[in-house]
Amino acid sequence: MYQKNPFKLTEPLIKKSCDAKTFGRGEEYIDAVSTLTLRGDEISVKVYGSMPRPYRVKISFNQKDWKYGDCNCPADYRPCKHIIAVLLKIVREGVDSIEPTFEDSLKLLEADALRNLLVTLVEKKPDLIDDIQAILTGDPKDEDELDADYEADSEFDE
Numbered sequence: 001m002y003q004k005n006p007f008k009l010t011e012p013l014i015k016k017s018c019d020a021k022t023f024g025r026g027e028e029y030i031d032a033v034s035t036l037t038l039r040g041d042e043i044s045v046k047v048y049g050s051m052p053r054p055y056r057v058k059i060s061f062n063q064k065d066w067k068y069g070d071c072n073c074p075a076d077y078r079p080c081k082h083i084i085a086v087l088l089k090i091v092r093e094g095v096d097s098i099e100p101t102f103e104d105s106l107k108l109l110e111a112d113a114l115r116n117l118l119v120t121l122v123e124k125k126p127d128l129i130d131d132i133q134a135i136l137t138g139d140p141k142d143e144d145e146l147d148a149d150y151e152a153d154s155e156f157d158e
């Protein structure tokens with residue numbers, strides 16, 4: 001059995017990370033959080049709100065900065081109620097499963113399986129072919145953009 005809350009996360013810690021109003025709103029959203037799958041030290045999850053499309057919350061637990069998790073909602077402060085809802089669900093109900101990171105699961109695939117994966121992805125999302133071509137041909141402008149994305153993503157890495 002895995003630990004259901006492997007982050008030493010507690011409700012008082014979560015409460016300290018936000019104001020009382022956000023904490024209360026977060027509590028109301030716990031049931032709107034989809035299945036919690038931990039990949040490596042990251043959780044990426046959907047939170048269903050009043051909008052037709054759910055918000056996407058991503059929290060990395062490798063640093064003390066878990067409370068600055070990403071959310072694509074329009075609130076201009078963090079943690080927002082969606083991040084709080086995910087953190088509270090972890091504390092109260094635990095994570096549902098623990099999987100290898102996306103990168104680690106790719107490492108297990110043979111070259112043929114990887115090629116099939118890419119072909120299937122491009123069939124589903126034809127726009128991806130432009131991104132893939134840009135990476136393959138090393139278009140410098142796109143590469144800069146990719147670097148910028150990468151740096152923004154890894155801000156809290158060691």
Ligand SMILES: [Zn+2]
Nearest residue numbers: 071073080082
């Ligand atoms: Zn949010």
